Amino acid sequence: MSSLLRRLGSATAPLRLVTAATITKQVALAPTFSRLSVAQTNRAYSSGKKLTEEDVKVFREILKEAGPVSVLTDSADVEGFNEDWMRKFRGQSQLVLKPKTTQQVSEILKYANQRQLAVVTQGGNTGLVGGSVPVFDEIVLSTSNMNSIQSFDETAGILTCQAGCILEVLDGWLAEKGYAMPLDLGAKGTCQIGGNVATNAGGLRLLRYGSLHGTVLSMEIVKADGTIMKLGQPLRKDNTGYDLKHLFIGSEGTLGVITSVSILTPRKPTAVNVAVLALPDFAAVQKAFKLARTNLTEILSAFEFWDSACASLVLTHIANARNPFDSEAPHPFYVLIETSGSNTEHDTEKLSAYLDTLFESSVATDGVLAESETQRQQLWAFRESIPEACAKDGAGGNLKYDISVPVEQIYEIVPVMRKRLEAKGLYDAIENVGEKRTGRVVGFGHFGDGNLHLNITGAAWDKDVEDTVEPFVYEWVQSNDGSISAEHGLGVMKAPYIGYSKSPEAVAAMHEIKKMWDPKGILNPYKFLPSN
Amino acid sequence: MSSLLRRLGSATAPLRLVTAATITKQVALAPTFSRLSVAQTNRAYSSGKKLTEEDVKVFREILKEAGPVSVLTDSADVEGFNEDWMRKFRGQSQLVLKPKTTQQVSEILKYANQRQLAVVTQGGNTGLVGGSVPVFDEIVLSTSNMNSIQSFDETAGILTCQAGCILEVLDGWLAEKGYAMPLDLGAKGTCQIGGNVATNAGGLRLLRYGSLHGTVLSMEIVKADGTIMKLGQPLRKDNTGYDLKHLFIGSEGTLGVITSVSILTPRKPTAVNVAVLALPDFAAVQKAFKLARTNLTEILSAFEFWDSACASLVLTHIANARNPFDSEAPHPFYVLIETSGSNTEHDTEKLSAYLDTLFESSVATDGVLAESETQRQQLWAFRESIPEACAKDGAGGNLKYDISVPVEQIYEIVPVMRKRLEAKGLYDAIENVGEKRTGRVVGFGHFGDGNLHLNITGAAWDKDVEDTVEPFVYEWVQSNDGSISAEHGLGVMKAPYIGYSKSPEAVAAMHEIKKMWDPKGILNPYKFLPSN
Numbered sequence A, B: 001m002s003s004l005l006r007r008l009g010s011a012t013a014p015l016r017l018v019t020a021a022t023i024t025k026q027v028a029l030a031p032t033f034s035r036l037s038v039a040q041t042n043r044a045y046s047s048g049k050k051l052t053e054e055d056v057k058v059f060r061e062i063l064k065e066a067g068p069v070s071v072l073t074d075s076a077d078v079e080g081f082n083e084d085w086m087r088k089f090r091g092q093s094q095l096v097l098k099p100k101t102t103q104q105v106s107e108i109l110k111y112a113n114q115r116q117l118a119v120v121t122q123g124g125n126t127g128l129v130g131g132s133v134p135v136f137d138e139i140v141l142s143t144s145n146m147n148s149i150q151s152f153d154e155t156a157g158i159l160t161c162q163a164g165c166i167l168e169v170l171d172g173w174l175a176e177k178g179y180a181m182p183l184d185l186g187a188k189g190t191c192q193i194g195g196n197v198a199t200n201a202g203g204l205r206l207l208r209y210g211s212l213h214g215t216v217l218s219m220e221i222v223k224a225d226g227t228i229m230k231l232g233q234p235l236r237k238d239n240t241g242y243d244l245k246h247l248f249i250g251s252e253g254t255l256g257v258i259t260s261v262s263i264l265t266p267r268k269p270t271a272v273n274v275a276v277l278a279l280p281d282f283a284a285v286q287k288a289f290k291l292a293r294t295n296l297t298e299i300l301s302a303f304e305f306w307d308s309a310c311a312s313l314v315l316t317h318i319a320n321a322r323n324p325f326d327s328e329a330p331h332p333f334y335v336l337i338e339t340s341g342s343n344t345e346h347d348t349e350k351l352s353a354y355l356d357t358l359f360e361s362s363v364a365t366d367g368v369l370a371e372s373e374t375q376r377q378q379l380w381a382f383r384e385s386i387p388e389a390c391a392k393d394g395a396g397g398n399l400k401y402d403i404s405v406p407v408e409q410i411y412e413i414v415p416v417m418r419k420r421l422e423a424k425g426l427y428d429a430i431e432n433v434g435e436k437r438t439g440r441v442v443g444f445g446h447f448g449d450g451n452l453h454l455n456i457t458g459a460a461w462d463k464d465v466e467d468t469v470e471p472f473v474y475e476w477v478q479s480n481d482g483s484i485s486a487e488h489g490l491g492v493m494k495a496p497y498i499g500y501s502k503s504p505e506a507v508a509a510m511h512e513i514k515k516m517w518d519p520k521g522i523l524n525p526y527k528f529l530p531s532n
């Protein structure tokens, strides 16, 4: 395998190998700016009622079987649940409840609904739109104690588990049985399957295994009034009635609490390859993707990309990060290609032929191929540390946009945004961070899914910069028939902007559903839908 | 390729090849019994208002741009729209409307809703649960004239087209561009993409490409009151609000008219293999499937199965059908395995290794492998002609159940049902068709999806037989955590039985949605949901 690939490399452009343990993965808290989230909220659905001592007593009674730490009221204990992963949104909740069973969730909601007490469900608290933390003093319902695996059908590969199971734990558990979770993301060590489903998380395997709308087979949820709804069975096919579970996939805790999920899991691939390539321009990235669809068809499992600005951010801000291409000048674009299959020899042959084509036609100018699991993880770590590098750039003021547009246009917004900021004197050049108010405008993301993460870094949050960027970025997305939130959801951050991606009729229909199943608006208020 | 596979076969069990043009595929009208559908209907949602001359004038005005044959009132013209594919359900509609545009559909519904005139949307009219034809005198809204392809994104493989496009036409159009539809079914020459989406059709490629909930990206629909709703964009990822389109996938015309669909299409595989194997017992089928998941992982595209009774029905009733295993005694079980990939050599190697394992461990006792496209089609035709053979057996009285249960239990109901009928003196043996009132009890289906088609044939519709089978079959499915309709939907036939597969809370929630968006109940009344 390696000799074949070395030959390829030396015949055209040098293919060198990353050495072990030079790139480490760090998922740290991003020290971003903190604005009062209240300003961004809306009051379409609000609770209003104040929590009393009596309420806490009732919840203690409901959770008396759930263990000693199932009701948190001490402010030190509660603190972490009030702040989001980005340290950007902070609430003032005084009560965290940690039920163990669906029945307990049901009793909690039934009481909260009667009393009109607002509740925010929190999974791993890794969401990136401020959806998982209270805006004011909502009760936090944490699913962390709902973490048992309920069943696994080894013939069909169907896993059923409680919502609080951590993604990485599930993936590890399945690996022993020869299966894998159909989704993967940088937050896997912390995020929970319930949170993944509630946000319809995309991530790194979507290109291969599709979205959760295709892989989630059934669900158990609790509605605002405490009603437990079983939605389907752990079956691959079931056409009996409206498929209601899909309303809860991506509903961000506003329509019900997901307590259990059945999900279809693929066989764990036994052959995995990861390569990072350097490309001369964006047209080359497009070409490389088209060729990958043709040549790697059934084994292509990821096609990620980033620009030279991202690469330089990682090299600047991430401790131990190492340029896979050594000390040379940066390349305009990079792609990470992963193949997953069941036969190493076959996959290597397909990948070699593909790389041959890329180098012979000068679509790619340089490349490295991992030759061990450690090296594969290193290449992935480089890609996965880009968000953290953005957060660290200029020590603050990182504006993040998670957009999707038709694949052909996916990168256009980056140069457009640079020019726009430049025209207002707010952007200079990559080299001059700190001199101007904007640091860098960078683009990276899940190319194969048409999903770009546009990041604008800066020394501190800057109203002029934000006003130059917003709502322009949303208008641009709208005029290109895109989505203002490809995978992160709306939360508190983007709720007011849904109209840029959804028609007024569709938004009105969403409000109707919300009002029907949560008439008092106790579930995750001030988020997801705009005030009308 | 062939020599390799011949070696395999001769080393263990003989692998012989089917010869050209011996098995033909016929999709004929099934001469099944015809009961008055009214008995099976419910009155939860009804219209009640009678169509007038004035109404027809209004519709003519709305459709004046849609061409001369867009309003049918002549009984000879209307007749075909009143009867379903199985000739089992018949309505008495006097008006068929054939709009060309979404705007026209909107105007039709707006008027019908005001007047409280009921409307049944009809696509290709191939549905198998009586959902596509009127029960009484509902207006038929046919989508046949809404058949234009609107756009195709060649990088992402996203097709957008009107609802009336025929599945096979779309597949052919895509083939020229190197893409394929992610679904395939026996009715492809007639069924329409709108009907596929409205029934959430499963079919023959689901094992590989997943359900329409994963591949349909966006939709345009018209609600009962004429409101046009654009649900999403032709994008792979979009997490902005509740994903309403999923409510319409599988809603069988009861919630809105689907006018346009965007769907993600895979690359057309350039290497396809089809083999039919004979197996000694059901445990062997299970083993063969598990091994296929491991050895053929990313190239496995179909794993269909049938029992010896199905094989004998095809050989008896289908003109020109030929036993792929020549004249030998029937085998207890058969499976059809298809692989689809991008590299013939690789796929053949994987398949050979897989077949080797099966024969060496006596999981399979015989097998044939197609060596040309014609032979592949012949093998598929044998599998696809089973429903027709069932319909022809005993010239009537074919009871059809489309169930899914966990894969381990998928075949259990067949022997259980035989015994049950035998105990009541209603079933004898496969050889004695016509002597007893039941002909055969057979099982076949999409094994990989846990989807069994249970068929009970008979000389004529027989109340005793039906009462012995129903509701027992639904109770059995329920007690095995299955679905009473894996892929065909509920229509008029199974609406009353939804409770066997969905919880009362879920059914109540469905009624709430129906009432919210179709308060007058004009869309496909008497179907889908039971009366409450």
Ligand SMILES: Cc1cc2nc3c(=O)[nH]c(=O)nc-3n(C[C@H](O)[C@H](O)[C@H](O)COP(=O)(O)OP(=O)(O)OC[C@H]3O[C@@H](n4cnc5c(N)ncnc54)[C@H](O)[C@@H]3O)c2cc1C
Pocket: A027, A085, A120, A121, A122, A123, A124, A125, A126, A127, A128, A131, A132, A143, A163, A184, A185, A186, A187, A190, A191, A192, A193, A194, A195, A196, A197, A198, A199, A200, A201, A202, A203, A204, A252, A253, A254, A256, A257, A258, A259, A387, A487, A488, A491, A524
């Ligand atoms: C380093 C990093 C990388 C990431 N990469 C990706 C990526 O590649 N793709 C992607 O899509 N996202 C990504 N994310 C975002 C985030 O991880 C995902 O959205 C994740 O799915 C959230 O899961 P969680 O358990 O942390 O949910 P939380 O953050 O706790 O909650 C998220 C939302 O879901 C609701 N919720 C949580 N659990 C439930 C439940 N059981 N029932 C009902 N509602 C519930 C919450 O109320 C909130 O609105 C990333 C985040 C980080 C920090």
Ligand SMILES: Cc1cc2nc3c(=O)[nH]c(=O)nc-3n(C[C@H](O)[C@H](O)[C@H](O)COP(=O)(O)OP(=O)(O)OC[C@H]3O[C@@H](n4cnc5c(N)ncnc54)[C@H](O)[C@@H]3O)c2cc1C
Pocket: B027, B085, B120, B121, B122, B123, B124, B125, B126, B127, B128, B131, B132, B133, B143, B163, B184, B185, B186, B187, B190, B191, B192, B193, B194, B195, B196, B197, B198, B199, B200, B201, B202, B203, B204, B252, B253, B254, B256, B257, B258, B259, B487, B488, B491, B524
């Ligand atoms: C030979 C044969 C083989 C089959 N094989 C399979 C199979 O393998 N898998 C499978 O799942 N099914 C199968 N079917 C069933 C059937 O073909 C599918 O359900 C198909 O998807 C129906 O499409 P259609 O256009 O004929 O819809 P129709 O039969 O016209 O309508 C079906 C339902 O959808 C509604 N509908 C149709 N178009 C619209 C629209 N635009 N908007 C709103 N509602 C609409 C109708 O009101 C009706 O309730 C088979 C049928 C036959 C005859």
